[in-house]
Amino acid sequence: MLHKPQTTLAFTKIIAACMLLVAASCKQPGEAPPYRPDKPDTNPSFAFLTPEESMKTMHLPEGYHLELVASEPMVQEPVAVVWDANGKMYVAEMRSYMQDINGTGEHLPVCRISLLEDTNGDGKMDKHSVFIDSLVLPRMMLPLDDKLVVSETYTYNLYSYRDSNGDGVADEKTMVFHNDAPDNANLEHQKSGLIWNIDNYIYVTYNPVRYRYDNGMLVADSLNDSPGGQWGLTSDDYGRLFYSSAGGEEPAVNFQQNPKYGRLDFDDQRIADFDSVYPIIITPDVQGGADRLRKDSTLNHFTASCGQTVYRGDKLPATMRGDLFICEPVGRLIRRAKVINKDGETFVKNAYDKAEFLTSSDMNFRPVNTSTGPDGCMYIVDMYHGIIQESAWTKEGSYLRPQIQRKNLDKNIGRGRIYRLVHDGYKPGPKPNLLKAGSDELVKTLSNANGWWRDNAQRLLVIRGDKSVTPQLESLVLSNDAALYTRLHALWTLDGLHALSPQLLQKMFTDKAPEMRCAAIRITEPLLAKGDSTLLTQLEPLKNDTTADVKIQLALSLRFSKTAQAKALLNELATNNKANKFVVHATTKSLEEGDEALNKLRADIAYMPWRDRKLVMDGALNFRQLCATCHGPEGKGLPSKVAPPLAGSARVNGNMDVVIRILLNGLQGPVDNKKYPDVMPAQGANEDDYIAEVLSYIRNSMGNKASVVHRDDIRRVRKEVGDRNTSWTLDELNKVKNSVETKGL
Template sequence: MNRKKWVIGIVCLSVTVYTCKVSQNTLKRDADGKIVVNPNPSRKVLSPEESLKTIHLPKGYHLELVASEPMVSEPVAIAWDGNGRMYVAELNTYMQDVDGTNENVPLCRIKRLEDTNGDGKMDKVTIYKDSLLLPRMILPLDNRILVNETYSNNIYSYEDTNGDGKADVKKLVYKNDTKDNRNLEHQKSGLIWNLDNRIYVTVDAVRYTFNGEKLVPDTLIESPGGQWGLGNDDYGRMYFSAAGGENPALGFQQNPYYGYFNSNDQFNEEFQAVWPIIATPDVQGGPERLRPDSTLNHFTACTGQSIARGDRLPADIKGDLFICEPVGRLIRRAKVQDNDGKVSLVNAYNKEEFIASTDMNFRPVNSVTGPDGTQYIVDMYHGIIQEGNWTQKGSYLRPQIVSKGLDKNIGCGRIYRLVYDGIKPSKVQPKMLDESSAKLVTYLSSPNGWWRDNAQKLLVLRKDKSVVPALEALVKTSTLPLTRIHALWTLNGLGALSKEVLFAAFNDADPKVRKTAVWASEDLMKANNDDILTHLDALKDDKDAQVRYQLGLSLRFNKSQKAQDIIDYLLKNGTKDNIFAQSQRRYINVKNEREESVRKAQAMIAEEGKLVTDGSVIFKQLCATCHGQDGKGIVAGGKGMPAPPLADNKDVNGNPERLIKILLHGLKGPVDGKTYPDVMPALGGNDDTYIASVLSYIRNNMGNKAKVVKPADVKKVREQTKGRDKNWTIPELDAK
């Protein structure tokens, strides 16, 4: 206990130290040292140079402009290929007016930017691919770039074969012609090649492996959650966020392959408070989301998160989590802490943010570590940052936007890099696409995570097994734990990880290497359980909680008695509330509820059963963001729920016509006397079967028991309410 208190004290001290580093000279402060907020910020479009002057950072840090309009316009995501060329996804049709007119016209682009003289600024641009529909995900492979467009599940690879910077070959690498009709804000994002050589996305219950020509899907047991943005750290831990649920960070306790799980105390209510330096009236939800000084009081548009993984910033920032908040015009820097296996987040500053701007058009939407060892920030620089469903006539947000003229501020965009005084960004131009596999192996020892990731990815894509001896030697002899970790996963990706090397890694002196070895053992166990399980059994008493946690997770789906015995041992010999025990309890509950749902569906006639089954998928991908995976609402960090719970709900079990109206046209205002921070968006753009399915699911699960809703029921209500263009309120529904 004394040791725990000592550790907590050190953590608190470290946060205080970080707080002291905030610049006291760049912002006006009152007598108590509190920042004086600008109550009437200008909505005027500023030049990049002018806007930079409005962006405030701690002493020693500053931003450098990398690219701006007209070179880029409405940028939302960036990525580099192995030769250091930057690809930029642009949403050129996003909210060009307050109604989102022509938003879904395929006029968007992916551009390729290059820095030809090494000064850190992009000076060459080509339109790599145009005529796209809101491209939101890009993943460079080798000479190919994977791209996914909004409303589509299909993923294509593009390639420039003649060196002119423009894609001239297009191939379908993942085919799923089912159209995704969810609102733009509820679509998946990511397409991140993670440490384990799997490619991850948000929202959808799927991850992929690339076999050289095609993406091979691997269905997850449930949605990983999240919305816009997906980050990962040096050790393959993934970070999601959900603007709809106003949840700045989730999914980081365990890989989504093992199921959706978050600890209620992984951050507190204080962490969810944000600290803009200007009034932020253009926030969906209105005054209750604002402080008396008109600043945003908590995360709402949390997005574009990343972990600082470069080597050209101060050492104390490495491993920190960045969370973009474009409504607040700020970026949070969070310290990531491990407490006996459970990861938690703490703001690095006391009631202040790492980056904040007084420019109303500053809209940071993404961040990522670059090949030069710095951190890059994507600023969409856009007047409106809310999808059209929430800017309709009668909404709180619409007059705020129009009165300030924010709907006129379009066609811009900036990309910055974060630098620190006295530390110069690297000028080494990557040439990985042209280098030998043996040379790529050396980059696994780079201090910059970007170089390690891309070297591993290219080695796995090449399938060149001539480097296997060199990789095995790294696992056994490298003095750098991260090098040993990447070598293990590269061997795994090449299908060349031997048991002898794996077992050696089980005994590595570094716990993160041991944890990695346990994780990597899953693929080998698919072919042969016995001797691997024998070696894993020796790790059930590992002194490191993260190793034991991973051991339990890696055996979760293993049906052998030996694996279950190890899990039982971990549960019996751990504390009741340790992180694995919490995760396992939730998994068992979900498993039991799913089996019960299947039994109910099988007991129904085929048509009704299909409605319930299809509705389950829709709910987990969309509705769970705000209502919770189990329908019991979302509680994180001690704050109130973003939407009403649906479990054991009298309205859910009541007249289905009321529910149909809500799903078709949305709902705003208090529910059962309680005001929630967001409106229920209209889902009427989906067909009758879609609406009927999700309602049938929630009316037959989560403790609810009512009749299914048929497509014909939805059609009838749709016709009755045809022409309605605003959300319902509870008094209106009660009066019907």
């Protein structure tokens, strides 16, 4: 259950202080506010523009500029970029994505990953090769050493690819994670990310799993809950992860704590009107329809947030460092957010007043990803695609379909651009050559001001497993001169090498930097799980730490110890920190045994036959991974009200034929006399077992009580529905309900 805090006078003062802090931090010499016209462009051209023409439509704060890095025909439908440790760029191209309004051929293996290089140092890619061809919608890439791990859509399997002869084409393919179960969810509701975090875990969105590198393989570590999020995942210098949920219309979520401890969002974490957006052109092609438009026909709310990154480079103004950038391709804009920590809680706030960092009047500009590059600049991936919504939402009868056709957006395919963000007075950094660097040089690289270099140095050191550099790493950890980010990387590298001594770890419990103390506490968790009483004694003084973040981390980590000593310490933390909602939440959750909600569910369905119990429990996981995005984790809806509540719903508790039809074909509003900005997308592409599990869970949780749904029920209704490809209305479903009841079913 998410913590629902009460607004207090003290908290109001905190927010006011935060807002003043943000305003001050954005005041940079020579930087004027972002471009904001008196009136939006109400008649923008829908014509395709060249990259040079398109850049003229883009507006940035004073001093910032875009440079073209690559464009069609070199890359087409790009969705993500990564670099290997030598600075070669890999581009994932979803070349089958929405090639017409029906999504024809979307599952065909015609996509690819391109390898790009800048051979003359001018910042523009001039060498191209197809690194991997014949892929199905590649969505995640992770460079290791000289290998690239790739994930395709509709599968959980992960493969690494390697070019053994240097011709720019992968000729070695190795499975590094094996799971043959198909992932039949809509491609917009599948995992993304695959980022190697500072804690040496590799994180993704959606799936309740993270990975650890072990001798060439990725080993899964299960999470108790889905971390949420959709397209895009990023982390800051301290390993804090930032997710984004386009389906839930929540641009920044689950950034309060590591997903290993479960999902957590506070109602106040997005300051003021953070969810409102400010495009400079009308937005006819918004899935939410008129409810998502202002009177001037501009988008009023995030509806496609994705591709976020925390800027961690060193070749843009220092005021940008640590800022969160979020793409909004429907609004043709990119948000810049300040990230603020106050008493252990993290807040995000628009860096500008009713304006955006980057806006464009090019109707085909579709920013879908951002990233800090090896040169210290920030990169923007522009899919430059007419349709930015998957076919489940563009069917006959949808709001979007006529808007797309009226503006000929379905005609813009086969394009794509990658830009580099630069600033006056700054020169991009040098090209890296870390794959050939020795371990000693990689240790020195942990002091680089650009987070991209530090990340790669740590990753290569852990992959190599070279413990000979342990003394140098220990020296960095204890250094009074090294930057905090350097010391953190050195500490986590030692942990990744399994070379961190108990003596050094104990010293970190009293380190001057709270971030080091927090990291040290996290590192103890495997030892706490083994019941190490000596370690608990060493940790006990941290209950009185002067920094809330340290007490919160202590409370979170103590859940891994099931000893009476740990529980006593948790109770003491809770008693002495009642004024801090995060400490209270962390201690409460850590004192609970397992997942309280699932334990209650198990008790509630204990009377059922075991096959039915399995249906419900499997459905709980499916629901949390997908349905909770719009309906909320408890089925009560979200604050953004993108979908109706399921808890206590008459349709959920009523005749199963109705809810099966909704899952198979979708539902269009209004629902119960309320208009929602979204349609319920069809889930009929999923297997019968999956749908039966989800419906069985929904009908036996959240206060609902109805019969479970079996595979044969889904098959029967599929036959009755036939080849229908449009969403249901409530009037139609009422007729179905009455017809079924008349038959006595």
